[in-house]
Amino acid sequence: MSDNIPFELQEIIMKKLPVEPLIRFRSVCKAWKSLIDSSDFIRNHITQQKQQHLLVRYHSLLIRYKKYVSIADIDDDTDTDTGTDTIPPSVVNLVAHHTDSSHGLLCSFSETDRKAVIWNPSIRKAVDVVLPDMADDEMYTIVLGFGVCRETTDPKIIKIRISSDVEGLIPWQVEVFTLSARVWRSTYSSNVPSKFVIFDEEQVVVGGVVYWLANDRVGAEDGHDNLIVLFDLTSEEFGEVKLPDRLAYNNCRLCMFKPRESPVVIEGCVEDYKRGYHVWVMKDGVPKLFEKLFTISGHTPDGSLVSSVLGFRKTGEALVELQPYGSVGTLAAYEPYSKAFSNLGVSGRYISVYSYTKTLLLL
Numbered sequence: 001m002s003d004n005i006p007f008e009l010q011e012i013i014m015k016k017l018p019v020e021p022l023i024r025f026r027s028v029c030k031a032w033k034s035l036i037d038s039s040d041f042i043r044n045h046i047t048q049q050k051q052q053h054l055l056v057r058y059h060s061l062l063i064r065y066k067k068y069v070s071i072a073d074i075d076d077d078t079d080t081d082t083g084t085d086t087i088p089p090s091v092v093n094l095v096a097h098h099t100d101s102s103h104g105l106l107c108s109f110s111e112t113d114r115k116a117v118i119w120n121p122s123i124r125k126a127v128d129v130v131l132p133d134m135a136d137d138e139m140y141t142i143v144l145g146f147g148v149c150r151e152t153t154d155p156k157i158i159k160i161r162i163s164s165d166v167e168g169l170i171p172w173q174v175e176v177f178t179l180s181a182r183v184w185r186s187t188y189s190s191n192v193p194s195k196f197v198i199f200d201e202e203q204v205v206v207g208g209v210v211y212w213l214a215n216d217r218v219g220a221e222d223g224h225d226n227l228i229v230l231f232d233l234t235s236e237e238f239g240e241v242k243l244p245d246r247l248a249y250n251n252c253r254l255c256m257f258k259p260r261e262s263p264v265v266i267e268g269c270v271e272d273y274k275r276g277y278h279v280w281v282m283k284d285g286v287p288k289l290f291e292k293l294f295t296i297s298g299h300t301p302d303g304s305l306v307s308s309v310l311g312f313r314k315t316g317e318a319l320v321e322l323q324p325y326g327s328v329g330t331l332a333a334y335e336p337y338s339k340a341f342s343n344l345g346v347s348g349r350y351i352s353v354y355s356y357t358k359t360l361l362l363l
Helices: 007-015 019-025 030-037 037-046
Strands: 051-058 066-072 077-081 100-104 105-110 116-118 125-131 140-148 155-163 173-178 183-186 199-208 209-215 226-232 237-240 253-257 264-271 274-282 290-297 305-312 319-323 328-337 338-356
Touching: 007 037, 019 030, 030 037, 030 125, 030 140, 051 328, 066 338, 100 140, 100 199, 100 338, 105 140, 105 155, 105 338, 116 140, 116 155, 140 199, 140 253, 173 290, 199 253, 209 253, 264 305, 274 305, 290 305, 305 328, 319 338
Parallel strands: none
Antiparallel strands: 051 066, 051 338, 066 077, 100 105, 105 116, 116 125, 140 155, 155 173, 173 183, 199 209, 209 226, 226 237, 253 264, 264 274, 274 290, 305 319, 319 328, 328 338
């Protein structure tokens, strides 16, 4: 940029640029580096980034370690095999149980290693966080969550210790780790629940709120009462979302995603001896107001099995794992209107997909 262009105008232009050139521009001059590294610039840059990317993790058939593929979520998708040399070693070597994403950051948890790794795949930077008090104890269940606070863009890790007391007399022990302070502390919340619920490992973050699927095995007469537990990352208050009766009293496998920034529940079940996946979206954030979008048949026209739903593209297409007879899994996109499957060119075992936008957080 020319020195004749006012610095304020330079800032406006740079806010609209993608992450890769901004990383290079930090070496141009001290003024640009100071601007790009500032918390205000990073916060405002996040709001300008609309392009979604998909990070696919899987085990290749030819090698034992994990591989990663980054897919730009656009119509003319091109796959970029990032290998493991561009992924932080702390992520590659982590015995991850599950991974969550928020504001371009991913957080991989490992109860085995007793740590979490917060990392930004766009700038290839990671931060290790020790998870305290993770010793095995049959009397307690540990629930972990991650999200970036919408107001402060400060990454937070939530650790919930739930007593196995079915009477629900012992309040949850909730601790929050904020990356800016780098310490664990008690939550600010005044409404910490005490009910005994079983959490699913999967979570989604929408609008600064973390959502977990959970099951109240004590509250329901038939022993199955599915619900969603939420945690506001700003107020640190807990809440619940009641599911419609079909999902609340359901023995089918449920999982949750967030296409187009709305919580979506996938109901995987077998009906009339046929496997299928019903896609339900929560409307306007209203509890118990869910609308069924479409159903994915468990079998493709060529005889492949849809073994699981892995996520969604920004276009609304579902990402699924196909398993041809006697073969390994393949990542494919399902278009709900044409009911067509398109192969995305990734095959292997233990396929996982995480959506993210490119940001400068952790810079």
